[in-house]
Amino acid sequence: MNFTIMDAVAMNSAERLDAIDRRILQVLQANGRITVTELAETVNLSKTPCTERMRRLEKAGYITGYTARLDPTMLDLTMLVFVQVVLERTTTDVLDRFNAAVGRIAEIEAAHMIAGGFDYLLKVRARDMAHYRKVLGDRIGALPGVSQTHTFAVMETVIENKGVNPLLI
Numbered sequence: 001m002n003f004t005i006m007d008a009v010a011m012n013s014a015e016r017l018d019a020i021d022r023r024i025l026q027v028l029q030a031n032g033r034i035t036v037t038e039l040a041e042t043v044n045l046s047k048t049p050c051t052e053r054m055r056r057l058e059k060a061g062y063i064t065g066y067t068a069r070l071d072p073t074m075l076d077l078t079m080l081v082f083v084q085v086v087l088e089r090t091t092t093d094v095l096d097r098f099n100a101a102v103g104r105i106a107e108i109e110a111a112h113m114i115a116g117g118f119d120y121l122l123k124v125r126a127r128d129m130a131h132y133r134k135v136l137g138d139r140i141g142a143l144p145g146v147s148q149t150h151t152f153a154v155m156e157t158v159i160e161n162k163g164v165n166p167l168l169i
Contacts, residue, residue, distance in 0.1 A: 017062070017166070020045065024053055025062060025166035032066040069161055077125040079132055080157065083140060085120040086148040097144035105143075107135045118150070 017025075023043045027034060034042070040050035057063045072078060087094055095113070102111045102122070110123040122140065126132035132151075140149060 021053060021057060021062075022166040024050070024057065028054075028063065028066075029163045029166070072125055076127050079126040079128055080154040081124050081126070081132055082152045082154070083122040083124055083136070084114075084118040084150040084152070085122060085140070085143070085146055087119045087145040088147040089145060090119060094145040098146075101143050105135070105139045107131075107139075 020043055024039065027039055027042050036051050036054070037047055039054070040047045043050065045053070054063070072080070087098065098120070099111075099113075102108060102120070107124050107126055108122050109125055112121045113119065114121050124132065124135065124140075126135055136149065136151065140146065
């Protein structure tokens with residue numbers, strides 16, 4: 001089965017994924033370091049068609065990269081907090097400036113624009129409360145347009161890095 005760039009571009013919706021594609025995505029998400037040979041065996045394909053499917057999924061944008069999951073405890077980043085951010089205004093200019101600036105704060109793992117009673121939800125990692133307070137006061141509070149923040153410290157992480165379930169589509 002040969003795929004061209006046009007095939008990859010045309011493959012832009014989940015409906016174009018078959019059961020084998022979804023299984024490849026599931027296995028790679030669980031173990032991005034698996035060899036192609038092992039992946040092919042797991043999804044009941046030979047190596048060449050498995051490689052072609054992987055390349056097609058990468059080109060089409062289903063697979064956006066391969067990463068390592070790091071243990072925050074081993075890196076002395078044991079404090080996890082979520083921060084609700086309320087902006088003074090939600091004009092395009094303020095949102096754009098906030099979006100650009102929030103990415104420059106190393107302790108922020110994720111930032112989501114929220115519809116509801118606040119504007120953003122930030123996921124922040126820190127060594128301890130003193131470190132977090134410094135990040136909040138010196139960096140998060142100084143982000144463009146911030147008028148108010150509310151902090152929620154995590155007591156226990158129940159599920160994390162679960163990933164997207166390609167079997168749902």
